[in-house]
Amino acid sequence: MSSVFGRTPIGATRRGVIGFSLAASGMAALAACTSDDGGDEIDVDAQSKGAMEDFAADTQFTATEPFTLSVLWTDWPDLPITDKWQFFKEIEKRTNVTMEVTNIPFSDATEKRSLLISAGDAPTVIPLVYTGEENSFVSSGAILPMSEYVEHMPNFQKYVEEWDLGEMIDNLKQADGKYYMLPGLQEVSVPVFTLVIRKDVFEQVAGGIPQTWDEMRAALVKIKAEYPDSKPLADGFEGASMLNYAAHAFGAQAGWGFGPGMMDDGSGNLQYTAVSEGYKQMVEYFRGLVEDGLLDTDSMTAANDGSGGGSVTEKVAANLVFAASGSAGTAIEFATALNETVGEGNYEILQIAPPGGPAGQVVEPRNFWNGFMLNSEIKDSENFIAILQFLDWLYYNQEARELLRWGVLDETYTKDASGKITLNPEYRLDAYGLNPGGATDLQKDLGWSNAVFADSTESRALKESYNSPTFVEYIDSVLSSRTPRDPNPPAPLDEMELEQSSLLATPLKDTVDTATLQFIMGDRDIAEWDAYVGELEAQGLQQYVDLINTARERFEEENS
Incomplete structure (x- = not known):
């Protein structure tokens, strides 16, 4: 039996991942002056x-002189x-700007990326980076301290402020005070x-939509x-997805959301979640479901690909599973399968807000979605400012974000006075089940909606534009009935602490x-x-907890 309880994998975007985001306030930390805190002057x-003298937020970036920019590109097999x-x-x-791509396969993208960075062979732009993945590259100086240069990125600064994300940006800081x-x-x-x-x-059959895990x-x-032949609840992501969104309702962290394993204990200190009472309650709850034949055990040890004795999608289509982990893309997969068995119009598929539990009607803290790092060698480039402006436009300009998702306005799609976007009939977007009769797929044939760049920054309107009405209902239900947990206190580690924490x-x-x-x-x-807790203690649990809390206390003192 095997299972992976890590963070959400990069490949989750191909299952219809839409995005995460973060809470906060304030802009003070955004434009750190290089000379004030020891960074390299430019x-x-x-x-x-190639840079624009008058570049500003919500304007088109066009380099005054053409240049080529090297980019690390993850190849999905399909x-x-x-x-x-x-x-x-x-x-x-x-x-x-001409993109020159270095390709790495999705199957071992994280490892290949690490090797390229460590060897000094990484392209300038390193996309598809999730928060925390930069940690291991900071001490070597291989990646650029972006906080030193965001003053040249007006779109980034604007939307951090407008969407109230400043405090969470501040929490990206490493031990040296930079992100x-x-x-x-x-x-x-x-x-x-x-x-x-x-x-x-x-x-x-059940009388309504459950709002808590007890009701579920x-x-x-x-x-x-x-x-009777069913095991009505399933995961399909080796247990990592269900435990991720369920854990918060029990006051814990698990699955993809386990991270370093440390979470706020309610007093401002950090505790190891896997020995908490909430984690134990979560484990006992799901153990009870297994005992009563309510949870599909194959789906807790195998991915949704049939390797565990029939895929979750197949079981949904066969009336053997009636609730399963998934995203908006998964809902489309289930609906497509049910059309073949139950018949279109004879069922309803719905994404529901994660059920509440002993910790309340809570969900994960607001979070960011994937972004990018830069190879530190670029700081000496004659195009340095132009590159920052280009990436600011590409990642944060709202017209650019719409372009990356939908393609060319009035060619691949139209937009009415209310802002509603309609894909032109000759085009389709299979990833979201749009215009299935269209001859040209936006993603496969034209490269729009690609997971390397399109699944990153999004306004609410853009997110809703390519998703089904039921997903819009899902957004409304979460925002109106669930409260995001507060983020854990930051505890950035220095180089020696990082090495020690990894070993533990x-x-x-x-x-x-x-x-x-x-x-x-x-x-x-x-x-x-x-006995399980004792095993963790014998492996240095207290030493690990003390290490992280020492870093947390130091960060608080230095940033108070």
Whole structure:
């Protein structure tokens, strides 16, 4: 039995991941002056070749002199990149910037990226970076401290302020007080993965849509009685997705959201989540579902690809599963499968807000989505300012974001006076089930809506423009009925602490992953919980907790 309880994988975007975002306030930390805190000065005159003198937020960036920019590009197996994509040609036409890509396969993208950076061979732009992934590259000086240069990025500054994200940007700081990646910004934040249910069955058999995990259990019992052959609840992401969004309702962190394993204990200190009472309650809850045949155990140990004895999608289509982990893209997959078995119009699929629990009607903290790092060598480039302006436009300008998602206005799509976007009939977007009869796919044939750049910064309007009405309902339901947890206090580590924490955190998490699955599946009695905690203590748990809290206290003192 195996399971992966890490963060959301890069490849999750191909299952319809829409985005995360973060809360906050204030702009004071955004424009750190290089000379004030020891950063490298830049010669604006010597390094502004191609830059626009009057570049401002919400304006088109066009380099005054053409230049080529090297980019690290992740190849998905079902989305082969081609230099004939309209994406590359249109970006070059509008900006005078030619992208020169270095390709790495999705299957081992993280490892390949690390090797390139460590060897000094990374391209200038390193996209698809999630917060925290920059940590291991800071001490070597391989990546650029972005906080030193955001004064040249007016779109970034504008939308951090307008969307109230300043405090969370501040929390990206490393031990030296600088931050080294710029994230994708989200105007609104809802969990990307949640439960996708057969609404018709829950209403007809179970009496309604559950709002808590206790209500979910009661509903599953009724559905199991009506469909005896079913195991009505499933994950499909090796347990990592369901435990991620469920954990918050129990006051814990788990699955993709486990991270370093440390979370606020309610007093401002950080505790190891996997030994908390909330984590134990979560494990006991799911163990109870397994005991009563309500949770599909295959889906807790295998991905949604049939390797565990039939995919979750197949089981949904066969009336064997009625609620499963998923995103907006997963909902489309389920609907397509049900059309073939139950028949179109004979079912309803709905994404629901993650159920509440003992900790309340809470969901994950607001979060960022993927962004980028820069190879530090670029700071000496004569095009340095122009590159910053280009990336500011590409990642944060709202017209650019619409371009990356939909293609060329009045060619691939139209937009009415109210802002409603309509894909032209000759084009389709298979990833979101749009215009299935269109001859040309925006993504596969033209390169728009690609996961390297399109799934990053988004306004609420843009997010809603390509999603189904039920996803818009989902956004409304989360925002109106759930409260994001406060983010954990920052505890950035210095170089020596990073090395020490890595040595401690890895074996601890391995033990947590193994024991969590054993407890849930019934391979280990919950009566052995204290023995499990003892195993973690023997592996240096207290030393790890002390290390992180020392870093937290230092950061508080230095930034008070």
